[in-house]
Amino acid sequence: MRIHNGTRGYLVALPFHTKRLYLFLASILLLTWANLHGQEIKVEIPSDSVLAITLKEVIVISSFNRALEHKTQHKPLSTLDAYLESSSKLNMVKRGGYAWEPMMNDMSSERLSVTIDGMRIFGACTDKMDPITSYVDVSNLSDVHIASGQHGAEHGAVIGGAIDLKVEKSDFLPKEWNGSVETGGETNNNAQIVGAELNYSDERFYIDSDIIYRKADNYVAGGGEEVAFSQFEKYNFSANAGYKVNKGQKLTATFIFDEARDVGYPALPMDVSLARAFIGSIGWSQQKFLGDWTNWETKLYANTITHIMDDSQRPDVPIRMDMPGWSDTYGYYSQARLKLGQHRLLAKLDGFYNRSLAEMTMYPNNSDEREMFMLTWPDVRTLNSGLYAEDMINFANSSLRLSARLAVQGFNVADEFGLNSLRIFYPEMAQRQTRLLKSVSTQYQKEFEKIQLSTGISYGERAPSVSEGFGFYLFNSFDNHDYIGDPDLQNEKALEVNAKISVPLKKVKLGFEGNYFHTMDYIIGEIDPTLSVMTIGAEGVKVYRNLEYADLYNLTLDAEYEIIPALKATGLISYHRGTDQDGRNLPFISPLAYNVLVQYAKNGFSGSVTMRGAAEQVHFNPEFGEDQTAAYTVFSFSLGKRFSIGNDNLFAKAGVENVFDEFYSTYTDWNNIPRMGRNLFMTLSYAFN
Amino acid sequence: MKIIKSVFTILVFSLTFVACTDDGNDPIIAVEENPLADYNKLTSFSANDHTIEIYSEQNSYTIGYNELFFRIKDNVDEQYLKDVQVSLMPMMHMVSMQHSCPKSEISKTEDASVYKGFVVFQMPGNADEYWEVTLEYETGGQNYAATERISVVTPSDNKKRVNVFTGSDEKRYVLAMMPMSPEVKVNDFSAMLFKMENMMSFPVVEDYKVMIDPRMPGMGNHGSPNNEDLTFDSNNSMYNGKLSLTMTGYWKINLMVENEMGEVLKGEEVTEENESSSLFFEIEF
Numbered sequence: 016m017r018i019h020n021g022t023r024g025y026l027v028a029l030p031f032h033t034k035r036l037y038l039f040l041a042s043i044l045l046l047t048w049a050n051l052h053g054q055e056i057k058v059e060i061p062s063d064s065v066l067a068i069t070l071k072e073v074i075v076i077s078s079f080n081r082a083l084e085h086k087t088q089h090k091p092l093s094t095l096d097a098y099l100e101s102s103s104k105l106n107m108v109k110r111g112g113y114a115w116e117p118m119m120n121d122m123s124s125e126r127l128s129v130t131i132d133g134m135r136i137f138g139a140c141t142d143k144m145d146p147i148t149s150y151v152d153v154s155n156l157s158d159v160h161i162a163s164g165q166h167g168a169e170h171g172a173v174i175g176g177a178i179d180l181k182v183e184k185s186d187f188l189p190k191e192w193n194g195s196v197e198t199g200g201e202t203n204n205n206a207q208i209v210g211a212e213l214n215y216s217d218e219r220f221y222i223d224s225d226i227i228y229r230k231a232d233n234y235v236a237g238g239g240e241e242v243a244f245s246q247f248e249k250y251n252f253s254a255n256a257g258y259k260v261n262k263g264q265k266l267t268a269t270f271i272f273d274e275a276r277d278v279g280y281p282a283l284p285m286d287v288s289l290a291r292a293f294i295g296s297i298g299w300s301q302q303k304f305l306g307d308w309t310n311w312e313t314k315l316y317a318n319t320i321t322h323i324m325d326d327s328q329r330p331d332v333p334i335r336m337d338m339p340g341w342s343d344t345y346g347y348y349s350q351a352r353l354k355l356g357q358h359r360l361l362a363k364l365d366g367f368y369n370r371s372l373a374e375m376t377m378y379p380n381n382s383d384e385r386e387m388f389m390l391t392w393p394d395v396r397t398l399n400s401g402l403y404a405e406d407m408i409n410f411a412n413s414s415l416r417l418s419a420r421l422a423v424q425g426f427n428v429a430d431e432f433g434l435n436s437l438r439i440f441y442p443e444m445a446q447r448q449t450r451l452l453k454s455v456s457t458q459y460q461k462e463f464e465k466i467q468l469s470t471g472i473s474y475g476e477r478a479p480s481v482s483e484g485f486g487f488y489l490f491n492s493f494d495n496h497d498y499i500g501d502p503d504l505q506n507e508k509a510l511e512v513n514a515k516i517s518v519p520l521k522k523v524k525l526g527f528e529g530n531y532f533h534t535m536d537y538i539i540g541e542i543d544p545t546l547s548v549m550t551i552g553a554e555g556v557k558v559y560r561n562l563e564y565a566d567l568y569n570l571t572l573d574a575e576y577e578i579i580p581a582l583k584a585t586g587l588i589s590y591h592r593g594t595d596q597d598g599r600n601l602p603f604i605s606p607l608a609y610n611v612l613v614q615y616a617k618n619g620f621s622g623s624v625t626m627r628g629a630a631e632q633v634h635f636n637p638e639f640g641e642d643q644t645a646a647y648t649v650f651s652f653s654l655g656k657r658f659s660i661g662n663d664n665l666f667a668k669a670g671v672e673n674v675f676d677e678f679y680s681t682y683t684d685w686n687n688i689p690r691m692g693r694n695l696f697m698t699l700s701y702a703f704n
Numbered sequence: 705m706k707i708i709k710s711v712f713t714i715l716v717f718s719l720t721f722v723a724c725t726d727d728g729n730d731p732i733i734a735v736e737e738n739p740l741a742d743y744n745k746l747t748s749f750s751a752n753d754h755t756i757e758i759y760s761e762q763n764s765y766t767i768g769y770n771e772l773f774f775r776i777k778d779n780v781d782e783q784y785l786k787d788v789q790v791s792l793m794p795m796m797h798m799v800s801m802q803h804s805c806p807k808s809e810i811s812k813t814e815d816a817s818v819y820k821g822f823v824v825f826q827m828p829g830n831a832d833e834y835w836e837v838t839l840e841y842e843t844g845g846q847n848y849a850a851t852e853r854i855s856v857v858t859p860s861d862n863k864k865r866v867n868v869f870t871g872s873d874e875k876r877y878v879l880a881m882m883p884m885s886p887e888v889k890v891n892d893f894s895a896m897l898f899k900m901e902n903m904m905s906f907p908v909v910e911d912y913k914v915m916i917d918p919r920m921p922g923m924g925n926h927g928s929p930n931n932e933d934l935t936f937d938s939n940n941s942m943y944n945g946k947l948s949l950t951m952t953g954y955w956k957i958n959l960m961v962e963n964e965m966g967e968v969l970k971g972e973e974v975t976e977e978n979e980s981s982s983l984f985f986e987i988e989f
Contacts, residue, residue: 334923379922379953385988387923387953389888435889439930439948442890488950549950551924 072104074159090653091668092199092208092698094229095153095180103571103587104161104176106605110685111280112204112234113247114149114290118683120163120530120569121593121604122175125480125538126507130170131180132269133314134296135367139322139342140287141391141482141489144280148180150273150292150320152251154210154227157183164511164530165456165473168420169363169403172452172477174509174534182269184255185216185223195702203672203694204234204245222256233279236689237678244279244286244328245688263302270295277328282685283492285326285338294318304351308362313349333551334380340373340392350403357410363403371395371481372430375488391489393433395481399424401452413461416471420454424478426502428485436487437502440558444502452476452506458513470514479504483538483559490550491540493685494602494640496557497549498540505536505561524575529568537565537595542638563596567604581617586610592634602639605682606632606646619657621668626650632682642687647679649690662704669697739815740773747837751850753779756839758854761883765835765856767825768865769880769896774810774819776841784817785843793838794823806878806898806906824880824896824906825856826868863986871961871969876900877909879961881985882942886949893947895934895985897961908941913966917958917974917981918947925979949987957985 090097096115100107107115108123116123124138129147138145160179162169167177194213200206212225230248235241255269271294278287296316304311324338346367353360373392379385401422408415427447428434438444458471479500482489486500513530540557548556573587588609593601607630615622628648635641653670676693684690743759750756759773774792776785790810796803810821829835838851859865865881882894895914898906914934919925928950934943949955958981960971971983 375951377923377951377953381922384922384954385952387920387951389951432888435887436950439890439928439950442930546929547927549923549926551926 072102072161074098074102074161075157090670090672090696090698091655091666091700092153092197092210093696095148095151095156098153099148099159099178102159102161103573103589103610104163105178106683108143108603108683108685109681109688109690110144110282111247111278111688112231112242112245112691113249113275113278114145114287116143116146117148117178118603119161119176119178120532121567121591121601122532123603125483126173126175126477128167128171128173128177129180130177131271131294132182132296133170133179133348133365134294134316134318135171135344135346135369136292136294136318136320137342137344137369137371137481139320139340139371139373140290140324141338141340141373141486142283142285142324142491144278144283144287144324145290145320145322148178149275149290150294151180151253151271152227152229152249152273154212154225154251155180155182155253155271157181164509164513164532165418165454165475166458168418168454168456168475169361169405171365171399172401172420172422172424172454172475174475174477174507174532182253182255182271183223183225184257184267185214185221187218187221187257187259187265188216189218190214190216190704193702193704195700197698197700199696199698201231201694201696203691204231206231206696208698219259220257222254224252224254226250226252234691234694237673237676237692239676239692240678240689242281242688244281247275247278249273249275249278265298265300267298267300268296269298279328282688284329284332284490285324285336286328287323288325288327289321289323291322292318292320307355308351308353310352311349312351313347315347317343317345319343335378337376338373338391340371342369342371344369357408359407359409361403361405361407364401365403366398366400368399369395369397370429371397389487390430390433390436391487392481393428393437393485393487394430395433395485396427396429397424397481398427412463413459416456416458416460418454418456420452420475422452423449424452425449426478426484428502433485433487437485437500440499441502448502450478450506452478465519467517468515471512473511473513474509475511476506476508478506479538479559486559488549490553491557491640494540494557494638495552495554496540496542496640497546497553497555499543499546499556499558501559504538504559507534507536507538507561509534522577526573526575527571528573529570531569532565532567534565534567535563536561538562539565539595539601539639565593565595565601567591567593567601582613582615584611584613586612594634599638600634600636600641602636602641603683604634606630606634606644619659621655622653623670624650624652629681635682641682644680644682644684644687647677647681649677649679650674653696664700664702666700666702667698669695671695739818740775743773746772747852747854749850749852750779751852752848754785754848754850755779756850756852758837765823765825765854766859767828767856768859769822769824769882771822771883772820773813774821774839775817776839776843785841786816787812788819788841788843790819790839790841792821792823793840794825795836795838796827796829796833797836798833801903803903804906806880806896806908824866824878824898826866826878827856828858829854829856861988863988865985867959867983867985869961869970869983871963872967873963873969875969877961877969878906879914879959879983881957884987886947886955886987886989888949888951890930891947891949892944893934893957894942894944896942910938910941911936911964912943912969913962914943914945915960915962915971916945916947917960918949918955918987919958919974919980920951920953921956921979922954925974927974949989952989954988955986956980957987959983959985 099105106118109115136147158181163176167173170177197210199208208229210227214223228250233245251273253271257267273292275290298314300312320342322340326332348365350363371392372394375391377387403420405418454475456473460469484500489498510533515528518525541560543558546556571589576584591605593604610627613624631646632644651672655668658665672694680687680689740759744763747758755777757775806824808821810819835856840849867879878898880896897909899909928948932946934945958974961969971981
């Protein structure tokens with residue numbers, strides 16, 4: 016499965032794909048031809064950026080009757096993971112067919128904040144098999160807000176950025192009853208998707224509900240090899256409601272239930288029999304607040320996650336084990352805005368309390384022996400209280416954005432058994448600890464003629480995650496090491512510089528964006544040769560340590576070409592690099608990557624052709640379990656059509672992913688599991704008003 | 705669960721408290737409290753118009769270290785003898801020979817009618833071979849001896865807590881693990897080492913070293929970090945160290961005994977090829 020090809024460079028690799036490139040170009044021509052023979056009625060494509068230039072990105076998800084032709088997503092009922100993967104800022108670490116882990120700026124979960132409508136949620140799996148994004152579905156969401164670096168500080172103490180998943184709400188639009196049913200299927204993994212939503216909304220009250228069910232078998236990699244244990248099944252239900260108490264005063268409530276069963280993880284030695292989340296919140300918002308402060312918004316929330324990892328489906332394991340985990344979070348935030356001359360202020364007070372507990376029970380092959388039990392997360396209670404303030408100052412042709420966050424974070428290892436376990440490694444370890452987390456950020460934006468320039472400098476800190484601080488023999492199958500947390504880790508501190516320039520020419524828009532993170536006390540697992548492994552077959556034990564520093568660069572060049580109003584081509588090429596103080600390559604840094612998307616949308620007809628690929632990975636590090644990932648290019652296309660039936664709409668979409676059935680895996684594919692081969696999909700949505 | 709437990713505990717305590725108050729109202733009943741009520745009475749026998757009672761935390765005499773408590777009752781006046789000099793002699797009656805085992809002096813406790821000491825049985829009794837204990841004591845200016853056959857068994861969990869071995873110095877030793885309640889933590893861990901001078905004499909060996917290497921054979925024979933080898937403490941004549949147990953389950957504590965010269969008398973290092981030392985203790989919890 017591992018592909019080593021030291022001599023084949025990126026440029027050399029291209030000719031292999033020239034045939035496919037021709038096909039790609041041919042399809043563009045086809046689309047152009049289709050356009051010439053269509054009617055000249057312009058269909059509004061929803062813009063995916065709020066401001067012309069911003070470091071934020073918004074992925075539109077909401078159901079088709081609100082945003083018919085999704086600009087970025089060619090497969091409407093795909094998993095949320097596939098939506099996120101289409102973002103230029105995100106990469107997805109993949110351990111199987113389900114529950115991919117988002118990475119931004121080459122940083123993953125512990126350096127990001129992932130929130131649902133501002134609610135903090137933490138996965139319950141010690142092996143990161145349940146990123147927060149796996150506990151919602153596209154049916155719940157309207158869009159995803161992605162904020163890079165300290166721009167994500169609004170949601171918490173972060174280094175890499177923030178992903179805020181926005182729940183779809185009717186929001187008092189006078190639409191009365193409306194709803195939709197959707198169904199989809201995919202050929203590669205026999206995926207079946209059925210969903211429905213029913214909403215009622217008037218000016219006083221709204222209630223939205225949706226339900227979705229997905230089931231997929233093992234998928235087949237390019238070339239026909241079946242990837243065992245890549246199946247999954249999940250169902251999700253959500254409801255949210257709002258009531259206008261008075262003019263300008265709203266009471267809202269959200270509830271999401273999500274359950275996945277029989278989820279296979281081909282890249283890992285274990286699967287998940289159950290991953291379940293209950294997520295709920297109530298909110299109060301009112302237009303007026305104290306003095307000149309407005310838009311007061313307060314939310315109380317709670318969520319609880321149960322994650323049962325087991326290996327009962329695996330035929331050959333050296334020892335049977337169960338690894339359940341639980342994560343409960345309770346939190347709140349309250350924020351208000353103030354407009355004062357050129358200043359637009361936002362002040363936010365927030366806090367959360369999380370309880371993370373995970374166990375491991377191993378069943379000896381000798382049934383006379385007692386089972387072996389340990390706490391892998393020793394019931395860690397995290398209490399975080401933060402204050403965030405932001406000021407946006409607008410000048411004639413420029414603006415300045417200042418923001419700061421100050422947070423106090425306390426850890427308490429509540430379980431005596433777990434505390435004693437960790438004290439084996441750290442005899443002097445205190446049961447409680449408190450950390451102060453600071454963040455400041457400035458961003459300056461200026462417009463010359465039509466060229467827009469934005470540059471910023473920021474500083475941010477984060478506390479170690481539960482695994483990094485308190486993990487106890489967490490097996491990482493990627494580098495084949497057991498990991499031990501270190502409660503005495505320093506906070507990670509990042510100095511970040513970013514710049515973006517956007518040059519709109521006549522029909523072409525060019526953008527160049529770069530950021531650089533100088534992260535001091537970068538937390539990573541380092542081999543401790545004095546420790547003996549716990550997991551059978553593991554190579555060694557790593558302990559989380561602070562590196563002196565790590566440097567991460569991310570450079571992106573994007574271009575958008577409007578061939579004709581209905582036909583648009585976008586392209587993106589990105590370069591990433593990550594090293595530590597000794598010049599050692601850091602893991603999970605993307606090789607040179609590119610994608611080209613040609614979209615056509617007109618008259619309810621839409622089509623898209625996508626080319627995605629990456630060059631051969633040059634900078635990788637076997638010390639962290641990495642090997643060289645070969646270059647690849649994959650193509651996909653889709654066609655969609657909307658039909659009007661009275662007041663109702665029927666939307667049909669079909670397409671092919673990985674058209675040429677390429678066998679490939681990317682640098683984010685855990686243990687090089689291959690990606691899906693050729694896949695035909697079809698979705699049908701019917702919306703009634 | 706914890707909450708339920710503590711509520712239950714409070715309930716039990718309050719009930720007990722209520723019960724005690726009721727008893728307190730009735731001063732006529734004055735039962736003499738048995739200071740060893742929390743222990744198990746393993747043996748009770750009569751000799752010399754006295755009743756000898758032997759108690760232990762365990763519910764049987766087992767091979768390995770046994771802490772024992774003794775009481776001697778005068779059968780005439782039903783009073784327990786206080787502040788007497790007691791000594792103990794265990795004896796194994798084998799088919800062809802007899803021998804004793806390591807044991808301590810019998811000392812007085814806070815309660816003048818209770819005496820205590822320990823015995824390290826190296827082997828269990830069987831159909832043809834048995835242990836006997838002889839208690840010698842002096843009261844009223846007269847010496848008495850009382851002998852009783854006892855049943856020494858292997859512990860119910862069948863785990864090894866005592867080793868009898870011949871060292872590379874050709875001497876016989878007895879190495880006994882001190883009782884402990886193992887937990888997932890760094891445990892205090894102790895053992896006692898005796899040299900067999902002859903069939904009857906087993907003095908404590910001083911200033912040797914007992915090296916420990918805990919392993920889980922059921923899980924790839926992995927070990928644990930931050931263990932401390934056992935070194936001699938003259939205050940209690942024991943070898944004390946630290947034992948790290950990273951999870952519950954079955955642990956094999958591989959041992960090596962070194963004399964004061966640093967020469968290994970018994971035991972081998974655990975390596976990839978050598979899964980276990982010939983000298984070991986076992987723990988399961």
